Amino acid sequence: MSRLATQWLPVALSADIEPSTSAGLHVEGHELVVWRDASGNAHVWEDRCPHRGMRLSFGFVRGDHIACLYHGWQYDAAGQCRHIPAHPQLDVPQTIRVPRLAAREAAGLIWATEQDSLTFPPAAETVAAEPVQTLAINTPVDRLADALSKAGWVGDGTFGRLDVEGLRLIVGLHPANDGKALMHVLVEAGMAGPRARIEAARFAQALRDRIEAGVAIPGEAA
Amino acid sequence: MSQLILHDYEMDEDSYRVRLLMSFLGVTAERVAVDMFPGHVHDSPAFRRLSPLGLMPVLEIHGTPLAGSAAILATLAACQDETRQWLPTEPALHGDVMSWLTFSERALAAARQARLCALFALAGDTARMEAEARSAFRVLEDRMTLNRIEGRDWIVGTQPTIADLALFPSFALSRDYGIDHNDYPALRLWLRRLRRLPGFITMPGIPDYH
Ligand code: FES
Numbered sequence: 568m569s570r571l572a573t574q575w576l577p578v579a580l581s582a583d584i585e586p587s588t589s590a591g592l593h594v595e596g597h598e599l600v601v602w603r604d605a606s607g608n609a610h611v612w613e614d615r616c617p618h619r620g621m622r623l624s625f626g627f628v629r630g631d632h633i634a635c636l637y638h639g640w641q642y643d644a645a646g647q648c649r650h651i652p653a654h655p656q657l658d659v660p661q662t663i664r665v666p667r668l669a670a671r672e673a674a675g676l677i678w679a680t681e682q683d684s685l686t687f688p689p690a691a692e693t694v695a696a697e698p699v700q701t702l703a704i705n706t707p708v709d710r711l712a713d714a715l716s717k718a719g720w721v722g723d724g725t726f727g728r729l730d731v732e733g734l735r736l737i738v739g740l741h742p743a744n745d746g747k748a749l750m751h752v753l754v755e756a757g758m759a760g761p762r763a764r765i766e767a768a769r770f771a772q773a774l775r776d777r778i779e780a781g782v783a784i785p786g787e788a789a
Numbered sequence: 790m791s792q793l794i795l796h797d798y799e800m801d802e803d804s805y806r807v808r809l810l811m812s813f814l815g816v817t818a819e820r821v822a823v824d825m826f827p828g829h830v831h832d833s834p835a836f837r838r839l840s841p842l843g844l845m846p847v848l849e850i851h852g853t854p855l856a857g858s859a860a861i862l863a864t865l866a867a868c869q870d871e872t873r874q875w876l877p878t879e880p881a882l883h884g885d886v887m888s889w890l891t892f893s894e895r896a897l898a899a900a901r902q903a904r905l906c907a908l909f910a911l912a913g914d915t916a917r918m919e920a921e922a923r924s925a926f927r928v929l930e931d932r933m934t935l936n937r938i939e940g941r942d943w944i945v946g947t948q949p950t951i952a953d954l955a956l957f958p959s960f961a962l963s964r965d966y967g968i969d970h971n972d973y974p975a976l977r978l979w980l981r982r983l984r985r986l987p988g989f990i991t992m993p994g995i996p997d998y999h
Contacts, residue, residue: 583974588981591971636996700934703927703972743971764938772931 569595570742571668575687577676577726577739580751582698584609584677589633591624593744599668600624601677604631604644611670611679612646617663675753676739691726696737696753699767702775703749708742711750714778734758734767750775793818796839797846798825800908802901802958803858804846805992810862810954813988814869818848826909859890862951875951885945889952896925900959907966919968926960926973933975942982949986957983961995
């Protein structure tokens with residue numbers, strides 16, 4: 568079972584999903600599309616068009632609809648199909664619907680879960696942060712969380728704070744496919760000038776490279 | 790340069806690099822289609838007289854052939870763009886553009902080859918090529934991330950240059966050989982900006998901006 572069934576996961580930096588764009592996303596076997604409508608709301612859905620299974624992440628956003636690249640079927644923010652170009656007069660059946668996840672934004676991140684009813688992590692509610700970088704790391708997410716914790720990351724295994732070299736980083740993780748993890752890095756607002764963000768990006772890139780090389784990371788206990 | 794003849798191939802990404810710059814610059818050329826696959830015409834003795842290494846595409850300028858996208862991009866940008874936006878004359882920017890052209894030729898060679906293997910069933914160590922392509926994309930992703938924090942939307946300086954054109958097609962086409970764009974948010978946004986430039990044209994595998 569994927570962690571999406573049991574918790575809220577940070578799946579992208581809010582800033583990386585600009586209005587009217589979509590992107591593909593893997594979370595432990597799930598293929599998801601994250602997209603932002605023209606009025607700024609973020610959505611996380613299964614990345615599969617109900618018509619013939621084309622990835623919706625290849626499609627394009629029109630206002631508050633996302634349209635499939637293949638035959639142009641359009642879905643509204645509730646996942647309901649609203650328009651089929653080959654049959655423009657058709658009142659589209661209610662059953663043609665894309666399965667959605669619950670999505671929200673906090674701490675500069677887009678979060679998703681399959682369980683609407685789950686409590687949102689309180690630590691993420693109160694943080695204001697500026698985006699730095701999402702890094703794909705060829706290491707299992709638990710190993711990454713472990714390495715980060717040893718380096719001083721204070722969090723719940725998914726989201727937390729890391730003070731390094733005069734920077735306060737906010738780091739969120741999610742497991743991708745094939746034993747990969749995605750690490751979303753931000754800096755706490757207040758130290759968010761370009762300098763701090765550049766230093767944070769360089770730190771995060773070096774950290775990724777060390778973790779992949781199996782080298783101890785700065786601050787990690789031997 | 791009145792008399793231009795472009796020997797190109799629709800599915801060849803280096804031909805596309807040149808067609809795209811020509812479109813941005815409003816330069817037109819007579820086109821001669823070279824049947825790379827399955828014809829392998831770029832390997833023929835006749836074509837090798839124009840392009841000794843078999844590099845594609847070839848641009849003939851008043852009968853003088855220029856082979857390969859890097860040489861053609863730099864020459865067109867130097868001769869056909871009075872603003873010098875696409876190949877800045879300022880030495881630091883010029884040098885940076887030229888080093889990214891080298892990056893394209895070297896680090897993205899595996900990405901080009903991986904795509905040809907996938908599309909035209911060529912033999913080769915595709916796992917190694919994909920790994921090399923991913924490491925090149927990661928270098929670009931890191932660079933574009935830093936640029937974006939500094940408020941710069943392009944690889945070099947504050948405007949699109951031939952460095953962007955030399956680099957982005959290999960990334961844009963990576964789904965042809967099974968590398969999705971999930972891991973490269975900064976490159977994805979860069980690609981979107983490129984597709985929205987006036988004069989942008991497509992090739993199979995690189996759709997228009999909708
Ligand atoms: S597969 Fe999506 S519209 Fe046909």
